[in-house]
Amino acid sequence: MSFPRRRESADNKSSVKSQIPAYAGMTDYKHTPMTYRQAIAEAAQKLKTAGLANSVLEAQALLALATRRDLAAILTHPECELPAKLRPRWNFLLKLRTRRVPLALLAGHKEFFALDFQINRWTLVPRPATETLIEIALKIRPTPAAVVDIGTGCGCIAISLLKKWPHAAGYATDISKNALKVAQTNARAHQVSKRLKFFAGSLLAPLKNVVKNGDLKNNWILTANLPYLNSLERDYYEKNCPELLHEPSRALYAKKNGLQLYFRLLRQVAQLKNPPRAILLEISPEQTREIKNFSQHIWPRAVISCQPDLAGQARVLEIILYKPKKLALPETRK
Ligand SMILES: C[S@@+](CC[C@H](N)C(=O)[O-])C[C@H]1O[C@@H](n2cnc3c(N)ncnc32)[C@H](O)[C@@H]1O
Numbered sequence: 001m002s003f004p005r006r007r008e009s010a011d012n013k014s015s016v017k018s019q020i021p022a023y024a025g026m027t028d029y030k031h032t033p034m035t036y037r038q039a040i041a042e043a044a045q046k047l048k049t050a051g052l053a054n055s056v057l058e059a060q061a062l063l064a065l066a067t068r069r070d071l072a073a074i075l076t077h078p079e080c081e082l083p084a085k086l087r088p089r090w091n092f093l094l095k096l097r098t099r100r101v102p103l104a105l106l107a108g109h110k111e112f113f114a115l116d117f118q119i120n121r122w123t124l125v126p127r128p129a130t131e132t133l134i135e136i137a138l139k140i141r142p143t144p145a146a147v148v149d150i151g152t153g154c155g156c157i158a159i160s161l162l163k164k165w166p167h168a169a170g171y172a173t174d175i176s177k178n179a180l181k182v183a184q185t186n187a188r189a190h191q192v193s194k195r196l197k198f199f200a201g202s203l204l205a206p207l208k209n210v211v212k213n214g215d216l217k218n219n220w221i222l223t224a225n226l227p228y229l230n231s232l233e234r235d236y237y238e239k240n241c242p243e244l245l246h247e248p249s250r251a252l253y254a255k256k257n258g259l260q261l262y263f264r265l266l267r268q269v270a271q272l273k274n275p276p277r278a279i280l281l282e283i284s285p286e287q288t289r290e291i292k293n294f295s296q297h298i299w300p301r302a303v304i305s306c307q308p309d310l311a312g313q314a315r316v317l318e319i320i321l322y323k324p325k326k327l328a329l330p331e332t333r334k
Helices: 034-049 053-068 071-076 086-097 105-106 127-138 156-164 177-189 205-212 232-241 241-246 258-269 285-298
Strands: 109-112 115-118 146-150 169-175 195-202 218-226 276-282 303-308 314-320
Touching: 034 053, 034 086, 034 169, 053 086, 086 105, 086 169, 105 109, 109 285, 115 146, 115 156, 115 177, 127 156, 127 218, 127 241, 127 276, 127 303, 156 169, 156 177, 156 195, 169 177, 169 205, 177 195, 195 205, 195 241, 218 258, 232 241, 258 285, 285 303, 285 314
Parallel strands: 146 169, 146 218, 169 195, 218 276
Antiparallel strands: 109 115, 276 314, 303 314
């Protein structure tokens, strides 16, 4: 069965999960009994041949997904038989994984910053490196009153920040309406939907009215994890990481050494009468100098630094445009 082509459609439910065949669960074909141990060993071999590192761990995780059981339960009872009715589902998931469909996409969700996010083929799978951006944002003092997240995808950045800032408002944009539907579902699941508004469109353009109406006062920050892989090197990336073939290409690639959208966004921010206090952008380490120089050229007095992720790679460009004026303290009687 071929994996569904990436094509924007109104059907937001078209996740990989929904591609699991209707006959999954039926027992109308002959098979020899198979224990969990055998299933894992056989799958690990197939996954290894498909080029996956950690093929045993992958096979275990895949079996947990196929059986909807805890990994611990599977590992403590490897002698259990894989129920016949689950064999078609198991075979189907294994086939998709050997075709390098990401495990998170098969599961339909992914953990990010200790929260669970629904994802599908219209959204990027949130990456652990992006948690660095959250950690840097959370150090900003005083706490911002609002966050604007550009290219929100499944909403993981905006939602994680709003969970930590219970009094803040959020505004999130994405060019993909299908991704925004997923983000809205996630916002509801994490009970921030009343404080987080979504806008479809490119970069800051859909927020024109928010900016004009003065909804964003002066204590706000801008976050973005926009596509930053160099579109000229797409073949190289896909060869080395075939999982990328199953994620939306417009969530991954950009022109101008991957920086085109960031250049545009920063130019737009420079036009604002009421700019953010800080801008946090996720980048690729080799882009550091180019984007830093560009930002410093626009804001010569800004404090600009590049922060590393847990692997020690430069990952987040932080642009501090200004410190907010001292908060007015309530008058005290003498
Ligand atoms: C790298 S993904 C990041 C998604 C999410 N922020 C995360 O960290 O997992 C980039 C996102 O930017 C969106 N995007 C691409 N071009 C855009 C544009 N011109 N304006 C707004 N969003 C855009 C894509 O649809 C995608 O959801």
